[in-house]
Amino acid sequence: MTTKHILVALLEDKPGVLNRMASVFRRRGFNIESVNVIDTINMGSSELPNLTRVTIVVSGSKDMVTQLKRQLEKIIDVVKVSEIPAQGEV
């Protein structure tokens, strides 16, 4: 069943790291509805220095999103990926 999923990824703030993420979407054929990138320093968060937060909205089955999450976690500069409930799911 295809539903909307929201993934939040924390990345090391290093050159090319967004390229690495985009490469996974392209290479593995995932369709991204939206991507939002924000530097955590700009969020006023002091406990997460030098990290970038990327919020990805993706449509797909649960298995597909699990696979996407694991592929993203394989990127060395990706520190953490979590799925947060999409609207209407809570």
Added chain:
Amino acid sequence: MKKTGAQIVWESLLKEGVEVVFGFPGGAIIPLYDSLPDYPGVRHVLVRHEQGAAHAADGYARATGKVGVCMATSGPGATNLVTGITNAFLDSVPMVAITAQVARSSIGRDAFQEVDTTGITLPITKHNYLVLDTPSLARVLKESFHLARTGRPGPVLIDIPKDLFTDEVEYVYPERVNLAGYKPVLEGHGAQVKRAAKLINEAERPLIIAGRGVAISGAYGELRELAELCEIPVVTTLLGIGSFPEGHGLSFGMPGMHGMAYANRAVDGADLLIAVGMRFDDRVTGEISKFAPGAKVIHIDIDPAEIGKNVKVEVPIVGDAKRVLGALLKGVKGGSHSEWLKQLREWREEHPLVVRGGLELLPQYVIQQIYEVTRGEAIVVTGVGQHQMWAAQHCCYDKPNSLISAGGLGTMGFGLPASVGVKVGCPGEVVWCIDGDGSFQMTMQELGTIVQEGLGIKIAIINNGYLGMVRQWQGLFYNRRYVATPLSGPDFVTVARAYGIPGLKVTKREGVVPAIERALDEDGPFLIDFVVEPEEDVYPMVPPGAALAEVIEEPVRKEVSV
């Protein structure tokens, strides 16, 4: 103490235990090579093409378990490495590739021999770096070796601008790495291990499928103990060959497209698959929807992204194969599956690996004789194609890493340069490069490397005058239209002689054994050109898109229409 970037590279390699690098110099990397003579602890093997450097580092790494190192200059040097790096990536081989880049001031200006090396290699490396400041160099080297050899191993590329090599900075090699996003899980999850043990204890027709992960983690002992304790038969994937002794009573060969019919029946008939360090490649599974229809699956792999990627798994266990199997051994009761084993033995007797009779020089016969004459003690390195499948089928591999072959990428031309790395890494072993005439012609310039480095590699060319595997598919699925597969070649013995390598051409059965013995008498390299039956096909074969159970066991000989 202050060091140049070049000194930092060599000293860091020595700190990582590197004894040999495979490379080829060029403009941008000259300053790195310039300081190589100051480090006699590092042996440099000059290849004839950068692809050979990557394959040699790959073969070295597979044979020794150490990280293989290759290096090349910017631009074409880097792009020529790409095939070899990809091959290592697909087969999880630990490798560090060092490329030079144009000077920092020239980056982005399309300078001579400038190419976006990290951009090109991004999807084919475990990780890569473009180093833009000399003080980071030591840290990057430390991280690269750590990444290459831990977790699921793989190639890491370091791209270093030319001006960094002569730049002087304080050098301290870091003690440890700090990578927030990289923490491989080694221990299997306790609850999953318990569930797996329960499934094993309850299974009536269990089967272990062992892959290259067993060799990488050195889990041979644990695998064998589990198989023996619970009396579970074992099949091994192409890259898993040697991780369980093929002469063992519980060994039932290789499943998959050119696997033994009885191995495929075993997978098809099992009620529990214990997959260890393998990734359900389509060449192993056949049509995935019909794969192991009656089996629950326990999947043990260090890479979480492999779990559930291709097949549905009942019990996923992320972890190092050695540790997970060790934990499993404490949870299983042990037992016997005599009915199941009886069934498997019957299948093996009813559906053995067949080689047709005939007085022609058959490729399978040649490979069987290499195995017999070397008493199974040689390390066999192959190219890709029919000869590779025959080499996998017709030798009995009992030792770990005794078959070195390009699996995931299926890279023709792998054989000769890979055997360079194998022989450099294992000088005391007898190394046979079994290659096809097509595969050999892709990288045969490495004969020069073999001579310059004094490597006693024995080369057997299975020469059928075709790109045989493609011809086989054309014969079976494309109405026997042999388009672009008939292949001429040089007189390989004359080519070898031009390099100073002795050789023999063999065209008849009775010439096979004496030629192999002659090759073994020679201390140095030796080449044998076996001119074999041109249209012999590899069987058994599971046609693409078919289920493992739909294996074609014997060739249907088609008559040539006149």
